[in-house]
Each structure stands twice: as C-alpha cells, then as structure tokens.
Amino acid sequence: MAIDIWYIVEKLALIVIVVTVSLIIAMYSTYAERKVAAFLQDRRGPNRAGPFGILQPLADGGKLFFKEEIIPLASSKFLFILGPSLAMITALMTSAVIPWGGTLNWFDRSISLQIADINIGVLYIFGVISLSVYGIMIGGWVSNNKFSLLAGIRGASQMISYELAMGIILIALLMLTGSLKMSVIVNQQLTGPWNIVYQPLGFLIFFICALAETNRTPFDLPEAENELNFGYHQEYSSMKLGFYLFAEYIAMFISSTIMATLYFGGYDIPFVNEANLAESIGHNWVTVLGGVALLLKIVVFIFVFMWIRWTIPRFRFDQLMNLGWKTLIPLALFNMVLTAAIVLWLNK
Numbered sequence: 409m410a411i412d413i414w415y416i417v418e419k420l421a422l423i424v425i426v427v428t429v430s431l432i433i434a435m436y437s438t439y440a441e442r443k444v445a446a447f448l449q450d451r452r453g454p455n456r457a458g459p460f461g462i463l464q465p466l467a468d469g470g471k472l473f474f475k476e477e478i479i480p481l482a483s484s485k486f487l488f489i490l491g492p493s494l495a496m497i498t499a500l501m502t503s504a505v506i507p508w509g510g511t512l513n514w515f516d517r518s519i520s521l522q523i524a525d526i527n528i529g530v531l532y533i534f535g536v537i538s539l540s541v542y543g544i545m546i547g548g549w550v551s552n553n554k555f556s557l558l559a560g561i562r563g564a565s566q567m568i569s570y571e572l573a574m575g576i577i578l579i580a581l582l583m584l585t586g587s588l589k590m591s592v593i594v595n596q597q598l599t600g601p602w603n604i605v606y607q608p609l610g611f612l613i614f615f616i617c618a619l620a621e622t623n624r625t626p627f628d629l630p631e632a633e634n635e636l637n638f639g640y641h642q643e644y645s646s647m648k649l650g651f652y653l654f655a656e657y658i659a660m661f662i663s664s665t666i667m668a669t670l671y672f673g674g675y676d677i678p679f680v681n682e683a684n685l686a687e688s689i690g691h692n693w694v695t696v697l698g699g700v701a702l703l704l705k706i707v708v709f710i711f712v713f714m715w716i717r718w719t720i721p722r723f724r725f726d727q728l729m730n731l732g733w734k735t736l737i738p739l740a741l742f743n744m745v746l747t748a749a750i751v752l753w754l755n756k
Contacts, residue, residue, distance in 0.1 A: 499662060
C-alpha cells in the first residue's frame with residue numbers, strides 16, 4: 409500500500425495552522441478581555457504598549473518569560489511541570505476533529521480543512537475535555553499547599569459535575585443527527601435548519617456547562633482568589649503559571665468553536681446558498697468565506713463569555729453544585745427524553 413506523502417504534508421500543515429491560529433486568538437483574547445472590561449466599566453484599558461495597546465499581550469508574555477521560576481522543594485518536579493503542560497495539551501487536542509471549513513481544490517487535490525474526520529468525533533471531544541480535570545488536580549495537589557489542594561479538589565468536583573449534564577445534552581443532539589462524526593453534523597446543517605432550532609434548551613445547558621468547564625465567571629471557583637488566595641496555581645510562577653492562564657483562553661476559544669459547530673452550522677454562511685455562490689465566485693472562495701463565517705461566530709461567543717464575566721457575580725460553591733446536580737442534570741434528562749419521544753414519533 410503506497411503512502412500518500414502529500415496527504416501527510418497537508419495534514420501537518422493544517423495542524424501547524426490550527427495550533428498557531430488558536431494560540432494567536434487565545435493571546436489576543438487576553439487583550440480583548442481587558443478592552444471589553446474597560447468598555448463595560450467606562451475606562452480605557454491597555455493603551456500604552458503599541459497603538460491602542462495592541463502589543464500588550466506580547467508585553468505580558470515577555471514579563472512572564474523573564475519572571476523567576478520557582479518549584480517548591482517538597483513537590484515532585486515532574487508532576488509540577490506536567491500539570492500546566494497537560495492543561496495546555498488537552499485544550500489544543502480538541503481542535504483535531506473540528507471542521508474548520510469545507511474543501512479546497514488545489515493542484516488536482518481536494519484538501520479537507522479538518523485534521524481528523526473520525527467516526528467518534530463527539531466522543532473524542534468529550535473524552536479530551538474530561539482529561540483537562542487532571543491538569544487542575546495535579547497542579548493543586550503537587551504544590552504541597554493546602555489552599556491549592558482545596559481549589560484543585562473543588563475544581564475537579566465542579567468539572568465532573570457539569571460534564572454529566574453536558575454528556576446528556578450531547579446524547580439528545582446525537583439522536584437528531586444520528587452520527588458522531590463532526591463533518592456529518594455540519595453537513596446536515598448546511599442543507600437544513602441549524603441545530604439551535606431543534607435544541608434551544610440543549611444549547612442553553614451546553615453553554616452553561618461550557619462556562620463551568622472553562623472555569624469562567626460565574627463558575628471560576630477554582631481560581632477564587634478572595635477565598636483561596638490564588639487558587640490551584642498559587643505556587644506557580646513564570647511561564648508555568650502562564651500556561652495555566654493561557655489554557656483557559658484556549659479552552660474558551662475551542663468551546664466557542666464546538667458550540668458554533670454543533671448548534672450554529674459550523675462553517676455554514678447564514679442566509680446564503682453556497683452552491684449558487686460557488687458558481688459565481690468559485691468553490692475555493694466559498695470555502696474561505698465559510699471559514700471566516702465560523703471565525704465570526706466564534707468571536708461572538710468569546711465576546712459573550714467576556715460579557716458574562718464582567719456582569720454576573722461569582723456563585724458560592726454550594727450554589728454552583730446545586731445548579732449542576734439539581735437543575736441542569738434534571739433539565740438535560742428532560743430534554744433527552746423529550747427529544748427521544750419526538751424522534752420516535754417522527755420516524756413512525
């Protein structure tokens with residue numbers, strides 16, 4: 409069996425592009441967050457490093473690189489480094505099964521803008537998201553600091569609790585699509601209504617769970633500095649601390665991408681017939697515009713993440729757990745049963 413070298417080159421190039429774009433967007437999400445906070449609080453925000461403060465993320469990164477790196481003597485050096493590394497890796501791995509666009513026709517080759525179109529794409533995403541809890545737990549435990557450990561424990565319990573509701577919601581979505589492949593889920597939305605039309609309650613629950621999974625306000629209890637000093641990464645400094653902080657923004661970007669893909673048509677251009685548009689401007693340009701449409705949907709979700717952070721106060725931990733177990737999980741089960749009943753009725 410001959411090996412298609414160009415196929416390997418295409419996929420490696422796509423991996424480099426996706427990882428680079430994810431890192432750049434995450435980097436400038438820190439800048440956008442501070443600008444959004446400044447707008448909501450009627451102030452200027454970063455405005456010194458470069459025009460309009462556009463170089464502020466580079467200045468912040470440089471400061472972290474040159475800070476003193478400290479590893480507590482009583483901790484395991486391997487695990488101390490593994491914690492933030494695992495947080496970064498799991499945040500980036502999810503992007504492998506996301507369709508970032510259609511196909512490009514180039515040099516008689518059809519290039520898919522998806523790194524891996526596996527049959528269990530949704531399960532892969534859920535599995536990788538579940539691994540991210542280890543980054544928080546390892547970081548909190550290996551620091552040999554009781555406050556970090558407390559933050560790690562409640563961060564792990566929070567993420568596990570909200571993953572249950574998220575998993576049940578995905579079951580309801582899969583009943584409608586009939587496939588675990590991300591490409592199939594997007595293609596079905598290209599020819600029909602977006603899944604948000606069929607699953608509004610499911611999307612709302614999924615979005616709330618995404619806030620909890622990414623430790624965003626009002627679910628940022630693992631990083632509640634006014635209660636636990638500085639949360640699970642209190643003993644971290646330099647770029648290991650930067651990895652933890654950066655992983656949150658990458659997770660926010662990937663979560664926005666997943667929601668746009670599952671519920672808002674992915675790279676589908678709204679109110680446009682792609683087939684007719686391809687006849688006038690060409691198939692490749694439609695693919696590029698589809699990728700731009702997906703990025704715009706992602707930007708809207710990221711803005712909503714930031715808007716919520718600077719608007720809604722933090723929950724108490726008992727309120728957070730009650731919401732997950734007593735409200736979201738029952739609602740997710742109700743949504744799943746209702747979806748199953750409707751699907752069975754329609755298929756009679």
